[in-house]
Amino acid sequence: xxxxxxxxxxxxxxxxxxxxxxxxxxxxxQISADYKDKEPLFVVVLNGAFVFASxxxxxxxxxxxxxxxxxxxxxxxxxxTGQLEFIVPLQQVVENRDVIIVExxxxxxxxxxxxxxxxxxxxxxxxxxxxxxxxxAKLEYEDARPEYVGREISEEFxxxxxxxFDGFVRNLDAIYKVKE
Ligand code: IMP
Ligand code: MG
Numbered sequence: 001x002x003x004x005x006x007x008x009x010x011x012x013x014x015x016x017x018x019x020x021x022x023x024x025x026x027x028x029x030q031i032s033a034d035y036k037d038k039e040p041l042f043v044v045v046l047n048g049a050f051v052f053a054s055x056x057x058x059x060x061x062x063x064x065x066x067x068x069x070x071x072x073x074x075x076x077x078x079x080x081t082g083q084l085e086f087i088v089p090l091q092q093v094v095e096n097r098d099v100i101i102v103e104x105x106x107x108x109x110x111x112x113x114x115x116x117x118x119x120x121x122x123x124x125x126x127x128x129x130x131x132x133x134x135x136x137a138k139l140e141y142e143d144a145r146p147e148y149v150g151r152e153i154s155e156e157f158x159x160x161x162x163x164x165f166d167g168f169v170r171n172l173d174a175i176y177k178v179k180e
Contacts, residue, residue: 004176006165011176015151020132020161020175023150024052027130028059030148031100039064041097043119045111046071046088047170048104051162052132052150056102068092072111084114095123100148104162105133109144116143133158133175 002013015023031040044053046069057067071088099119106112112129119127130148137155139145159165160172169176 002174002176004159004169004172006159006169009165010179011159012179013174014158014177015161015175017173020150021055023132024055025059027148027150028056029061031056031130032061032063035063035065035098035100038098039066040100041065041092041094042067042100042102043090043092043094043115044069044102045104045115048162048164049102049132051170052104053102056130066092070115072115084111084118090118090122093122094119096125099124099127101127101129103129103131103146105135105153105158106131106144106146107135107138109139109141112144112146113141132161133163 004011040063042053042057042065044050044067053067057065068091069088070086070090073085073087101112101115103112106129116127128148129146131146132150133153134146134149135153135155157178158175159169160175162170163175164170
């Protein structure tokens, strides 16, 4: 089993590249079945989701689609609701489109909760979510429960395949779990 040491933490390989590829394929098949007669717009949430999105859209079967990118940052101000800051705003019209938001991981669901509201406010026809990983035990926003999930994970911190640790290690070809 491969291991990585990063910033004083020890990580062990959890999903190998071939396991990831199987998970991605399964997600792609579900999306392909559901969107066969639609022309979805994939909205990829940078930075983390770029690796998953790249594999996912190439694994689709017979889906005519478009892809665009946004970059957001969630922060908590004085109010009780988190605000979404658009670092790279949406560049494409989503009105009347079937939008599929692509994420690397859904944790509390705050990012997805706010992005879904944003897309609906802009007149999207439907909005669904595809994510490589989902931490159901940490979900705080029920409307952020993703429709398409590569794999569920408990509360551990993971890196690789787009997921970062302070900006680094996104380029790892496997997903690694932190070991205490
Ligand atoms: P949420 O808004 O709480 O769902 O947070 C989602 C974001 O938190 C993801 O897009 C990641 O950037 C980050 N995140 C959550 N868990 C992890 C993890 O285990 N490793 C790396 N990033 C994570
Ligand atoms: Mg992210």
